[in-house]
Amino acid sequence: MGIRNTTRSIFKAAMISLLFTAIVASLTGLIVNQRFASIELDGEKLRIEPKPTRIYDAQGNKMAEFEKDRKEMTPYSEIPKEIIEGVVATEDREFFNHAGVNVRTIFRAVLVDLRSGSFEQGGSTVTQQLAKGIYLNPGKTLDRKIQEAVYATAIEKEYSKQDIIAFYLNHNFYGQRAYGVKNAIKTYFGMTIEEFEKQDKIDRIARSALLAGIPQSPSVLNPYANKEQAMQRRNTVLTNMYVRGYITREEYEAAKTKDFLVLQQPKIADDEQIHYPEYVHYVLSEASKILDMPIEEVMYSGVTLYTSFEPEVYKAMRQHMSDSSLYPTNPAGDDQKIQGASVFVNPQNGEIYAMTGSRDEITQFLSFNRSFQAKRGPGSSFKPIMDYGPALETGKWNPYSTVQCQSSFGTYFVKDHNCSGSKSMAEALRLSNNGPAVWMLQQVGINYARAYVKRLGIELTDNDIYLPIALGGLEYGVTPLEMADAYQVFANGGKRAEAHTIRRMVNYLDEVVYEPEQPKQVIRAEAADQMKSMLRSVVTNGTGRNAEVPGYKISGKTGTNENPSGHGNKDIWFAGFTDNMVGIVWMGFDNADSRHYIPSGQTSYIAAKMFGEIAKDTLKILPKAKITAKQSNVDKISIELFRNTEGDQVTVKWEDKPGLKYEIRRNDAIIGDSLDGSYTDTNVKAEKTYTYQVVGFNEKTGEKVLESNKSSIQLPKVEVKPAVDEKPAVDEKPAVEETPPATKEEDDATEQRPPTKEETPQTEAPKQSETQPQKETETDSPKTTTPSTGDATGADSKGTDLKGTEQKDNGTKEGTTQTETGQTPSNGDNNSQNQKVTEPQPKTETNNL
Numbered sequence: 001m002g003i004r005n006t007t008r009s010i011f012k013a014a015m016i017s018l019l020f021t022a023i024v025a026s027l028t029g030l031i032v033n034q035r036f037a038s039i040e041l042d043g044e045k046l047r048i049e050p051k052p053t054r055i056y057d058a059q060g061n062k063m064a065e066f067e068k069d070r071k072e073m074t075p076y077s078e079i080p081k082e083i084i085e086g087v088v089a090t091e092d093r094e095f096f097n098h099a100g101v102n103v104r105t106i107f108r109a110v111l112v113d114l115r116s117g118s119f120e121q122g123g124s125t126v127t128q129q130l131a132k133g134i135y136l137n138p139g140k141t142l143d144r145k146i147q148e149a150v151y152a153t154a155i156e157k158e159y160s161k162q163d164i165i166a167f168y169l170n171h172n173f174y175g176q177r178a179y180g181v182k183n184a185i186k187t188y189f190g191m192t193i194e195e196f197e198k199q200d201k202i203d204r205i206a207r208s209a210l211l212a213g214i215p216q217s218p219s220v221l222n223p224y225a226n227k228e229q230a231m232q233r234r235n236t237v238l239t240n241m242y243v244r245g246y247i248t249r250e251e252y253e254a255a256k257t258k259d260f261l262v263l264q265q266p267k268i269a270d271d272e273q274i275h276y277p278e279y280v281h282y283v284l285s286e287a288s289k290i291l292d293m294p295i296e297e298v299m300y301s302g303v304t305l306y307t308s309f310e311p312e313v314y315k316a317m318r319q320h321m322s323d324s325s326l327y328p329t330n331p332a333g334d335d336q337k338i339q340g341a342s343v344f345v346n347p348q349n350g351e352i353y354a355m356t357g358s359r360d361e362i363t364q365f366l367s368f369n370r371s372f373q374a375k376r377g378p379g380s381s382f383k384p385i386m387d388y389g390p391a392l393e394t395g396k397w398n399p400y401s402t403v404q405c406q407s408s409f410g411t412y413f414v415k416d417h418n419c420s421g422s423k424s425m426a427e428a429l430r431l432s433n434n435g436p437a438v439w440m441l442q443q444v445g446i447n448y449a450r451a452y453v454k455r456l457g458i459e460l461t462d463n464d465i466y467l468p469i470a471l472g473g474l475e476y477g478v479t480p481l482e483m484a485d486a487y488q489v490f491a492n493g494g495k496r497a498e499a500h501t502i503r504r505m506v507n508y509l510d511e512v513v514y515e516p517e518q519p520k521q522v523i524r525a526e527a528a529d530q531m532k533s534m535l536r537s538v539v540t541n542g543t544g545r546n547a548e549v550p551g552y553k554i555s556g557k558t559g560t561n562e563n564p565s566g567h568g569n570k571d572i573w574f575a576g577f578t579d580n581m582v583g584i585v586w587m588g589f590d591n592a593d594s595r596h597y598i599p600s601g602q603t604s605y606i607a608a609k610m611f612g613e614i615a616k617d618t619l620k621i622l623p624k625a626k627i628t629a630k631q632s633n634v635d636k637i638s639i640e641l642f643r644n645t646e647g648d649q650v651t652v653k654w655e656d657k658p659g660l661k662y663e664i665r666r667n668d669a670i671i672g673d674s675l676d677g678s679y680t681d682t683n684v685k686a687e688k689t690y691t692y693q694v695v696g697f698n699e700k701t702g703e704k705v706l707e708s709n710k711s712s713i714q715l716p717k718v719e720v721k722p723a724v725d726e727k728p729a730v731d732e733k734p735a736v737e738e739t740p741p742a743t744k745e746e747d748d749a750t751e752q753r754p755p756t757k758e759e760t761p762q763t764e765a766p767k768q769s770e771t772q773p774q775k776e777t778e779t780d781s782p783k784t785t786t787p788s789t790g791d792a793t794g795a796d797s798k799g800t801d802l803k804g805t806e807q808k809d810n811g812t813k814e815g816t817t818q819t820e821t822g823q824t825p826s827n828g829d830n831n832s833q834n835q836k837v838t839e840p841q842p843k844t845e846t847n848n849l
Helices: 001-035 082-089 105-114 125-135 142-158 162-169 181-187 193-198 200-215 227-243 249-256 277-291 295-301 311-321 379-394 425-430 433-446 446-455 467-471 481-492 524-540 605-630
Strands: 053-057 060-065 302-308 338-348 352-358 402-404 412-414 422-424 504-508 512-514 555-562 569-577 581-588 635-637 639-643 650-654 661-664 668-676 678-681 689-700 706-707 711-714 842-846
Touching: 001 142, 001 200, 001 302, 001 678, 053 277, 060 412, 082 200, 105 504, 105 512, 105 711, 125 142, 125 162, 125 467, 162 181, 162 569, 181 200, 193 200, 200 249, 227 249, 277 295, 277 302, 277 352, 277 504, 302 311, 311 338, 311 352, 311 639, 338 481, 379 425, 379 433, 379 446, 379 481, 379 524, 379 555, 379 569, 402 425, 402 433, 402 661, 402 711, 412 467, 412 569, 422 425, 433 446, 433 467, 446 467, 481 524, 481 581, 524 555, 555 605, 569 605, 581 605, 635 689, 639 689, 639 711, 650 689, 661 678, 661 706, 668 678, 678 689
Parallel strands: 053 302, 412 842, 635 706
Antiparallel strands: 053 060, 302 504, 338 352, 338 581, 402 422, 504 512, 555 569, 569 581, 639 650, 650 678, 661 668, 661 689, 689 706, 689 711
């Protein structure tokens, strides 16, 4: 009886599974077929050509270029068969049998997803993975999976299985800056494909399995990053190859005994051209987040990045950051240096002028950068963000509201050397008193203040819920870039755009794929102006007097973070701003201890002095930078255009100058490079009009030094005629209508909507907390335009090249952004609801300036 019931249960489960599979297959097929009818497959995106990634500064000078043979097409016939077998055995066992979609794998993935409540299981074929990487944005949603299937079906219809697996292997990223299977073989093994094919078969199998396994997670599964996981993945591929019958048992066992067989260090060609490597590092980091791909993959993705980098501001920043006389002394007297970092941002649009993460010049590309990677305790420079800013935002308090010089908050104590009774908010901020700051946070409520800080771009942790955050006592701290980002609202009437470097991103198909948003109203304009006024008094007659720059209205705040060892200070800060500049300076040891610290008498007034020196030069430079962007001193040259007899290629010629590298642009898109005075464009079509321009850059510095006119040519219709004896045609020039385009001026104006109505925070006193983060202390101290394509026509002729005409054009083109109004969070709970009730030992905070 039991056996009979078990048999029935198994049969019933099998029938349900078959029915469900049939339903999934039917629905998938119906949806895919419906969408397939309307899709147009762009085959150009599947073809691999070396597409350089370029980065430009605010003046149009080239800062970096990543190119060479990083990404080039290797045909199916040249790809080692063991690599293909390893990929098919592991990624898509039915690859050579399905039509782009494997219903069985989708069924398995759906079952797992239904159990987990998510779409984490891929169930994707090789063709779907190719479609996802080429045509779709990252993500794991049901609609995205359907789109994968639609594009995969279209690809399978247009291309052979051999073409598809070749496309897949050529588009793959293998880590270590290796893009495509050919470059991966060179990077990991130092071999050409020919050399790879000639090696011992067992070695070839082992190496092929390694490469086949890496693309699933290049940053984790390559042997230089994680040997254990890379070995497990390689052996998994070997097992799959054996199970599928691609290798014998003997070959499997022999290959498993092999080491990685890779070079001691990856063979990465030193062919990148990089100027200002630390800024380029952040540009790539920003692009990495936008594109949702690793930095190394961005480097060879073929995008062009136009940035806000101001070289002159950076040079001024570096000049002062490397000046030893502007730093505190090292009490240990050894070779360890007190380090520094600085970030300067344009608060009108969030663009980062310049940043540096070291006292010494950073020359190593992608090295650790303190300006955006080092989180440190901000001390009192956090008070405007955490305490007084939220209070002003409620509308319940103003700069002249009375605050209390309270020192005891249950079991949490703070010390002030110059505060008793009560005083105005403005006075408490000017003197950087601690008690009033903690009292103010308590009145506003920690939840409300946390929501306010989030609007300014700073994400606090779940443990940042205790009163010490009023004085910058955070679990992990903040970076200089995060502080510059947050202070933008005080300089720009309550508006903020996330601090960024990228003005515009263009992909390798010359499509604009990203432009940043314009500033949004994130806090009330009145509250921002009130804070700006209070912070102005900090510089004119408070703890930030050293930041003053004659002739400019500098507002700002000092901050000092106490050394946990009890000796001196760990970090000193200054955050300052004008209407068109926000600057942050940080100083401190990377690892402070009982011997390495900033002496107690040398506090944040030193950071304020550094800010003042940088700001003095920067404020003189910025107006010049804006003029230079529109009236750059670049030499002008003329170009000539020629077409061939068949009308299927155009040659551009110009006078070559030594030491230059030229970019050739067609219809305002970069199509290639040249090191001499000519370039032939073979990707043109008859009866089309094309406009060309040449831009020259200094090979060593990347500076733009030369620019040609824009010249247009129309290619004639090519007629096929019977072969007859003809006399050579006479050269003719196409007529070109020359119309200089208008220059578009940058518009920083943004829409400002009325702020959303906020709830008034609770003012109930908090319960006492159990534990408090480390205290921070601070001690008082002494004081394109549109291409010219006007109706260009060309004469149809045979037998000789035809020459185009030129057009002068000095127009410029800048990106535009959009404005929207940000939402303000509702009033959070009083911070009494965020405190724990017991604490073993009381803590005391001393004065932060």
